[in-house]
Amino acid sequence: MYGHQLGCRNSVILSEIPMKLHLAAAAVFLTSTSVGYAADMAVKAPYAAPAAVWSWTGFYIGGHVGAGWGTTESTLTAINPGGVIPGGFAIAQNSRSGFLGGGQIGYNFQSGWAVFGVQGDFDGLDVKGTTPCLAGAASCTAKSNWMGTVTGRLGGVVGDRTLVYVKGGAAWLHTDHTLGITAGFGGPGVGSISSSSTTLGWVLGLGAEYAFDHNWSAFIEYDYIDFQKKNIALDFSGLVGGPASANVDIKNKLSIAKVGLNYKFGGPVVARY
Structure with missing residues (x-):
């Protein structure tokens, strides 16, 4: 009887051994699989979002400051009464200089490396000069x-965010002209005669602009402007006690150097993968 019970117990023990071996094998398999998966996860590169590429396309607005210098040529063409002066009589050539400041608004369109745009500027000037x-x-x-x-x-775009450009178009300039009498007409310091002109001209310029932020850019620029000849009238009536005037041709040329900032609406619209 005792031998029969011992035999049964041994049979139970032997039957449990294969089951334990299967469980151990399954545990080893799962452990090796987890380790392998963790190793794969460790060597995979982290996800990188596509880098945004700067685009110059869009509307912008900004401001600038600078300096202007140039010349004003004055030629007497007629005296009334008296008549026309054949060929004119050169009165003076002023050298002028001073400061300016203003704003600009425009739009750019970028296609590849090329950038096309249109811009409007307005400046307040204190550019003046006096000569005998x-x-x-x-x-x-x-x-x-x-x-x-x-x-x-x-x-054209140089690098990622630098724009080198040329510009050309039309310009309007308002100038006050004053003739101060220092001798004659009764003695020194007897008075002055003034007139003003608004003249049309053409402008050529070049500059460079750098975008240091998604919306902000800074620029430096040089412009040369040549204005049309403009005829103005100077009224001497108050100085001579009777109707008298002179017609004078005015010719302005101006150079401008300026630096400024622009704010572009919107942001990068192209993604680099």
């Missing part, structure tokens, strides 16, 4: 007060 004229009997002063320009721009 009429053989020292007077002083001629020219002071430009404001200027506006409308230009087209053509540029």
Whole structure:
């Protein structure tokens, strides 16, 4: 009887051994699989979002400051009464300089490396100069007060965020002209005669602009502007006690150097994968 019970117990023990072996094998398999999966996870590179590429396309607005310098040529063409002066009589050539500041608004469109745009500027000016004229009997002063320009721009992208461009278009300049009498007409310092002109001209410029943020960019620019000849009338009636005037041709040329900031609406629209 005892032998029979021992035999049964041994049979139970032997039957449990294969089951334990199967469980152990399954545990080893699961452990090796988990370790292998963890190793694969460790060597996989983290996900990187596509990098945004700067685009110059869009509307922008900004401001600038700078300096202007140039010349004003004055030529007497007629005296009334008296008549036309054949060929004219050169009165003076002023050298002018001063500061300016203003704003700009525009739109750019980028296609590949090329950038096309249009821009409007408006400036307040304090560009002036005075020189002796009429053989020292007077002083001629020219002071430009404001200027506006409308230009087209053509540029190319250098690197990721630098734009080099040229521009050209039309310009309008308002200038006050003053003839101060220092001798004659009854003695020194007897008075002055003033008139003003708004002249049309053409502008050529070049510059470089760098985008240091998704929306902000800084630029530096040089412009040369040549204005049409403009005829103005100077009224001497108050100085001579009777109707008298002079017609004078005015010719302005101006150079401008400026630096400024632009804010572009929107942000990068192209993604680099």
